[in-house]
Amino acid sequence: MQIALSVKNLTKKFGDFTAVNNISFEVEDGKFFSILGPSGCGKTTLLRMIAGFHKPTSGIIEIREKNVLEVEPNKRPVNLVFQNLALFPMMNVFENIAFGLRRRGEKGPEVDKKVNVMLERVGLPGYGKKQINQLSGGQKQRIAIARALVLDPTVLLLDEPLGALDAKLREHMKVELKKLQVEVGTTFVYITHDQSEAMVMSDYVAVMNSGHFEQLDTPQNLYSNPASSFVAQFVGNNNKFIVGLKKDESGNFYATTPEGGQFLLSEPFDLQDQGTFEMYVRPEAMIINPSQGNKAINELNADVKAILFDGGNSRLLVVPENSKQELIVALPQNHQFDYIKAKDKIRVGWYPESAVCFKKSEEKIYEEL
Amino acid sequence: MKNSKPHKIRWSFIIFFIPVALWLFLLIVFPHLELLKMSFTGTDFYGKSGFTLENYGEFFKEPIYWRTFARTALYSIFVTFIVLVISLPVTFYITKIAKIKSQGFLTILVLIPFWVSELIRVYGWIILLRESGVINKFLLKIGIFKVPHEMLYNDITMVMGLVYTSMLFMIVPIIGVMESLDDALIEAAYDLGAKKTTIWRKIIIPYVTPGIMSGSIIVFMLVLGSYLTPKLMGGKNALWFTEQIYNSMIIYFNWNQGAAFGFLLLLLSSLIIFVALKVTRQDFKEVVK
Known part of the structure; x- marks a missing residue:
């Protein structure tokens, strides 16, 4: 060409x-x-x-x-x-x-x-x-x-x-x-x-x-x-978690939140440079109430703060337990989740492959982030 | 059907309108009507006054009159053109090239000479240009002139003086229009393959034409009706038609003749402006806006 x-x-x-x-x-x-x-x-x-x-x-x-x-x-x-x-x-x-x-x-x-x-x-x-x-x-x-x-x-x-x-x-x-x-x-x-x-x-x-x-x-x-x-934040929507990284005996990498959450990651990281990392999970990669007992899925419990109805682009605003950080979760309009109301407790999960992790950067694209 | 609604008298309108109407009528319409009457009046051999076309006839019979008339008209058009040619790059520089901070300063530089009266400005030129003036002295000193030259009292000096005294009235209206010209239009034309001259011809000048026309009308009328500059800088050889009017009325005390000349000048300026507007396909309303 x-x-x-x-x-x-x-x-x-x-x-x-x-x-x-x-x-x-x-x-x-x-x-x-x-x-x-x-x-x-x-x-x-x-x-x-x-x-x-x-x-x-x-x-x-x-x-x-x-x-x-x-x-x-x-x-x-x-x-x-x-x-x-x-x-x-x-x-x-x-x-x-x-x-x-x-x-x-x-x-x-x-x-x-x-x-x-x-x-x-x-x-x-x-x-x-x-x-x-x-x-x-x-x-x-x-x-x-x-x-x-x-x-x-x-x-x-x-x-x-x-x-x-x-x-x-x-x-x-x-x-x-x-x-x-x-x-x-x-x-x-x-x-x-x-x-x-x-x-x-x-x-x-x-x-x-x-x-x-x-x-x-x-x-x-x-x-x-x-x-x-920057790309993770600028392209599409993303949920940001401030995390630390650790490695267990069997060689798996985990992201740990200050609130005590621990999430499996799909990729290895160089742990030489210690410090804070940012983990991103897309709202549409989040699964609402995943089937019980699936070990491969990262899970957290959260309260539904509000339902942001926007037709095909509807989302849930949820706050994980013991945390103040708000997360956005995509809400498919196929009647599967019609039972969810504001103030409900739900579980939110995602596959490790859906999450990406970067060293914390200093730059901000939006003032509020 | 009867319109039963009584019209409310709008007092505020009447109060504000009366001075304007009085001003227009007493100072403009009334004297002109009087002059019009005068221009058709003549005294016969026995001292009796009556209607005559003699005052206008005199104009066509005596070559000096209509030659001065034509000269004044052509020079006015020429001066307007020169003023326009100088004003376009000046306004372009002020609005598009100069930094925003210096724009106000540059506009004031153009304006300052107009804070003093026309008489003083013309005397300024005389001090510079006369035989014993600043420029002559300087050129003699550096050896370019062997003997002093008289630079006043010719047509070139007169045109220069007229251009100088009327420049502002072209620059201000064009700046107003040029400021609203989007720089992107110039860039777009450049991007589409236009040369600089083509950008001027196809984009800038068509865009500022309303400004050019209102500036030209003001400058043309100012120059056509100016008296001081041609008289002081043009000297005896450079007759201006306003001088003919002055001479008729004040020197020969022939007010009827002067009135006729005045009306011919009014007709001429109206005609030329009308033709100019038609030729450039501009609407008068658009131009005076």
Whole structure:
């Protein structure tokens, strides 16, 4: 497979602040690649360097194996879909999409044909004569993507283009965008802070935090095998336990909580560096009232504090015995657990393979964590 | 059906409206009506006054009048154009390139010269440019000039003076519009392959056209109706149509002639603004907003 975009040891400093810290990655032709990270992690800076709006402090950017660092943005074979879309209000839809083609010197029927094919492709045939302010949010979205795609870029860069849409439309556009990418086969590099957007659409996701990549993997692997405590917290929901580790005579590893709980782990750990660890168990990996006597399952007793009903995404808020820490447990809406009421006592269990454990990290992604 | 609802008298509206109406009527409408009447009045051989088109006829018969008229119109358009060409990069620099902290400072720098009267500003130029002025002395000293040159009293100096005195009135309206131009639009155009000149032509200028038009209208009317600058800096060779009006009314004491000239100037400015708005396809309401 040909490499569409290759970034090597890219660093960008603004004064003393390092926005992007020694990042390297490659994107194969025709893939949907996402960069996922909280705001301020440097993902926009990275994208703007690829587009050519920032000069990197050091490092190399190659597109189809050609170094593009000295190429101005208007000559690079990449196009950017802006966060606020940046459609030209002084032109109609047709002229917006034709803008790039005309800059290349294309004229007449050729431009007409390309624009109309593009409008058809984004599902807005016959919209050429409309003014930008006559379009809805989702339509503007599509026109902005059409305007960049019509130039047939090697890489299409998208800077959180769904951010401004309302929740329902965003869900819809996610699927649309993925379908469009598969159809046109262009390489997409998409940045977002929304993990669901990244997971649904991408072939590969890079999780970015304070200037570096924490993990670059398929969405499935990010979810099931997070490489760091940051990824475990940022991708999907997770319950965090502060634990210590110990090893028994038969070589099994256990996580121990300050309240005296002891949970089997599936992986060995290097116990040389003593200290506090963090164990993560996903709400959907938790089993409510597992069948009695299954030795393989870690169990704890807990009080149901509240039922957080949210349709298919319903959860239980539980507090383990002798503890103040709240846990979230997924509550399947298949009537199996209809008997559970607030203030009930239940047992919660999980398989050791479902838990991941990391050395306690200092950084926090959300203030409340 | 009878509208039985009695109209409530809106006293507050009347109280605030009366001064405006009086001001408009007494100071603008009434004198103009009087001048209009005057411009169609003439005294015949025997000293009897009556209706005549002679005042307007004089304008077309005497080449100096309509030549001054055409000269004034063309120079006003030219000055407006020069002011625009200088203002666009200046406003772009102030709103898009300068740091936010220095934006206010730069705007004040543009504004400060307008705290002193036009007369003082023009005298400032005279001190710099006259034969025994600062620039002549300096150039003589460093040896570029062998003898002092008179730099005042020609068309170039006059245009420069007019550009200087009207610059602010172009910059302020354009800054207002340029500030609302999203930087992403410029970047998007650049990203889509546009060169810098194309970005100016296709994105920036179309976007700020309402500002350009309102600035141009103000500058054009100011220049067309200015008296001090052309008189003091242009000297005898550079006649301005306002001087013709002044001469008719004050020197020759022919108020009827002056009134006719005044109306011709009013007609001219209205016509040129109307044409300019039509050509740039701008709505007058949009421009004065």
